[in-house]
Amino acid sequence: LSAFVRLEGVQSEYGPGQVETNLVYTDALEAADDSARLKYAVKEIARRHGKLASFMAKPFAEHSGSSSHLHISLWRDGEPAFAAVNGAENDLALHAIAGLLEHLPSITLFGAHSVNAYRRFVPDSFAPATVTWSRDNRSAAVRSLIEADPAATRIELRTGSADANPYWLVAAALAAVVAGIEAGRPPTAAGSGNLYGSGTPLPD
Numbered sequence: 001l002s003a004f005v006r007l008e009g010v011q012s013e014y015g016p017g018q019v020e021t022n023l024v025y026t027d028a029l030e031a032a033d034d035s036a037r038l039k040y041a042v043k044e045i046a047r048r049h050g051k052l053a054s055f056m057a058k059p060f061a062e063h064s065g066s067s068s069h070l071h072i073s074l075w076r077d078g079e080p081a082f083a084a085v086n087g088a089e090n091d092l093a094l095h096a097i098a099g100l101l102e103h104l105p106s107i108t109l110f111g112a113h114s115v116n117a118y119r120r121f122v123p124d125s126f127a128p129a130t131v132t133w134s135r136d137n138r139s140a141a142v143r144s145l146i147e148a149d150p151a152a153t154r155i156e157l158r159t160g161s162a163d164a165n166p167y168w169l170v171a172a173a174l175a176a177v178v179a180g181i182e183a184g185r186p187p188t189a190a191g192s193g194n195l196y197g198s199g200t201p202l203p204d
Contacts, residue, residue, distance in 0.1 A: 005034040005041065014126060015063040025071065028170050035068070035166035057112065057161035058119035065120035065127055066162035068111065070173055071145075072096070073154040083150035091186075093144065096155060097133050098187035099180015100142050100173065104131045104159065107176055108203045110168035111160035118203055120161060123196035128158050130199035132191045139195040141202065159202060 006024040013020045021042075023034045039055055046053035058065035074081040074096070082093040089097070100107070112118060120127040128141035135144050143156040155177075160169045191198055 005038045013064070013066075015060075015066075018064065018066060025073070028174060032166040032170045055162045057114065057117035057163050059116075061119065064125065065117075067120065067127060067158065068160035068162055068164045068166065068169060070111075070157040070160055070169060071154045072157065072173060072177060073151075074177070080150045080153060082153050082155065084146045084153055087146065089144055089146070092181060093153075093155065094186050095181045095184055096177045097142055097144060097180070098185050099176045099178070099183065100155070100157060101131055101133060101187055102183075103172075103176035103179060104141060105200075105203060107157070107169075107172045108159050110172040111157075111164045112203065113165070113168075114161070114163060117161035117163060121202045128202065129196050130201055132195040132199040133187060134191045134195060137191065137193075137195065140191060141199075144190070 006026075008022040008024045010019060010021050012018070021038060023031065023038065025031070026034065042053045055066065057067070074092070082090065082096070084090065084093075112120070121129045123129055126138065128139065130141065132140045133142035133144065134140035135146065137143060138158070141157070141159050143158060145152075145154050145156055147153050157173050
């Protein structure tokens with residue numbers, strides 16, 4: 001795979017035959033290109049070995065589904081614009097989060113565009129089911145990831161499904177971030193604990 005895309009890591013996941021692949025971060029368009037190349041390469045390598053690789057979001061109702069988690073950072077004048085202030089999100093990051101939450105139903109149309117993808121959005125499924133955000137909480141749709149290294153601080157959108165068109169997903173998420181920054185409004189308070197019963201259900 002490394003001949004096609006730059007990989008940060010590959011590991012087995014919760015479901016049988018389920019594999020997580022992490023791509024090295026890059027700019028938005030190249031990230032979408034890498035995602036598309038990854039899917040093509042995996043399918044072709046599997047075919048050559050007499051196997052079938054599927055990127056269906058929820059091929060088996062009794063097992064966990066597969067997603068496309070999108071990590072978003074913003075840079076300005078060579079510096080990380082989402083860097084934390086006193087261990088918390090700065091205003092720009094909060095506005096970006098607010099934009100993602102406000103437009104999450106529309107983003108979901110592009111990031112989880114099939115009926116099969118919607119089957120992931122159920123409680124206690126390792127996939128978000130409501131319009132919520134939190135810090136390092138895997139039941140939230142949007143996660144704020146504040147790191148010791150400011151350059152690694154980012155926002156994670158967890159609603160995308162494995163069968164998402166990466167170009168649509170990236171474009172929709174960035175449009176929401178831009179809208180949030182331009183609006184300048186703060187998000188609702190960050191959630192904590194199990195958020196499957198909080199917020200507007202997805203898809204809405």
